[in-house]
Amino acid sequence: MSRLLPLACGVLLAMxxxxxxxxxxxxPVAGRQSAQPSxxxxxxxxxxxxxxxxxxxxxxxxxxxxxxxLDSTLLISDLGDATAAAAAAHAAAxxxxxxxxxxxxxxxxxxxxxxxxxxxxxxxxxxxQITAARFALHWGPLAALPAGPRQKIIDASxxxxxxxxxxxxxxxHALGASPSKALLDVDGVLVAGHVLGALRQTGELQSAGLLxxxxxxxxxxxxxxxxxxxxLTAERSAMLLPREALLYDASGAYVYxxxxxxxAAENTHYIAVKVRLLLAVGDGWLVDGVDDDDNIVVxxxxxxxxxxGVGTEQHDNDD
Numbered sequence: 001m002s003r004l005l006p007l008a009c010g011v012l013l014a015m016x017x018x019x020x021x022x023x024x025x026x027x028p029v030a031g032r033q034s035a036q037p038s039x040x041x042x043x044x045x046x047x048x049x050x051x052x053x054x055x056x057x058x059x060x061x062x063x064x065x066x067x068x069x070l071d072s073t074l075l076i077s078d079l080g081d082a083t084a085a086a087a088a089a090h091a092a093a094x095x096x097x098x099x100x101x102x103x104x105x106x107x108x109x110x111x112x113x114x115x116x117x118x119x120x121x122x123x124x125x126x127x128x129q130i131t132a133a134r135f136a137l138h139w140g141p142l143a144a145l146p147a148g149p150r151q152k153i154i155d156a157s158x159x160x161x162x163x164x165x166x167x168x169x170x171x172x173h174a175l176g177a178s179p180s181k182a183l184l185d186v187d188g189v190l191v192a193g194h195v196l197g198a199l200r201q202t203g204e205l206q207s208a209g210l211l212x213x214x215x216x217x218x219x220x221x222x223x224x225x226x227x228x229x230x231x232l233t234a235e236r237s238a239m240l241l242p243r244e245a246l247l248y249d250a251s252g253a254y255v256y257x258x259x260x261x262x263x264a265a266e267n268t269h270y271i272a273v274k275v276r277l278l279l280a281v282g283d284g285w286l287v288d289g290v291d292d293d294d295n296i297v298v299x300x301x302x303x304x305x306x307x308x309g310v311g312t313e314q315h316d317n318d319d
Contacts, residue, residue, distance in 0.1 A: 141197030
């Protein structure tokens with residue numbers, strides 16, 4: 001009932017405007033989709049139109065992603081292969097040096113033994129490079145960390161104190177500024193995560209992906225789970241508006257902006273201005289497309305919609 005009341009008031013007001021203006025000879029004909037809704041002071045008070053300036057705030061941009069909890073045993077396996085291959089390459093190189101020293105000292109190391117050691121060293125070095133490249137491909141952000149912090153994350157993942165998650169950005173293959181924080185929606189509860197960096201390998205969604213560490217993850221959040229993830233970038237300036245100010249149609253989100261009257265006797269006009277929704281905050285939204293000195297309708301926008309019609313002509317806020 002509360003949602004229908006503004007529309008009903010708008011219909012009644014439109015009928016009154018059409019009836020021709022004993023009170024206002026300049027009232028426009030309501031119902032034209034291209035026309036700007038307008039009201040005199042008495043009409044605005046009657047339907048409860050309230051305007052206010054958007055509030056300038058700083059908040060991070062929100063990027064919606066799809067998360068996949070990764071299997072920690074794969075991480076341990078890749079790391080073990082890389083570590084073992086590096087140790088084998090080091091041992092093969094040391095053996096080659098030893099044999100060459102023996103040969104030069106006449107201690108019985110033949111050229112055939114040295115050639116065999118050279119072949120073994122080349123093979124071990126190639127295997128070490130392959131396993132290191134594989135680890136970097138699968139776990140690039142971890143490979144880029146110093147040994148101490150990297151081992152700390154691996155130990156926490158292996159013990160279950162944290163989980164590692166791949167956050168895919170469907171439809172995107174390139175990243176601008178990398179997000180620093182992540183919020184996982186686990187059964188309606190928001191769980192914080194830390195973005196470690198971009199992954200070099202695409203996943204099943206064939207999109208750019210980020211590696212996220214989730215400390216103290218909820219029990220039961222196991223490998224293979226898919227959950228919604230919101231990635232948060234560095235803070236940016238935006239405008240805060242109450243939810244009641246926002247409307248939505250086929251062209252996207254928009255608000256009604258009150259235009260300044262040229263004369264005191266002129267009706268007040270309103271135009272629909274397109275906005276871009278950035279982030280829901282409490283009972284409002286952070287948006288782009290309006291300025292902090294604009295007069296935005298924060299109560300009664302449904303009445304203006306009913307006067308102008310469903311096919312609202314939206315404008316960019318260029319002034």
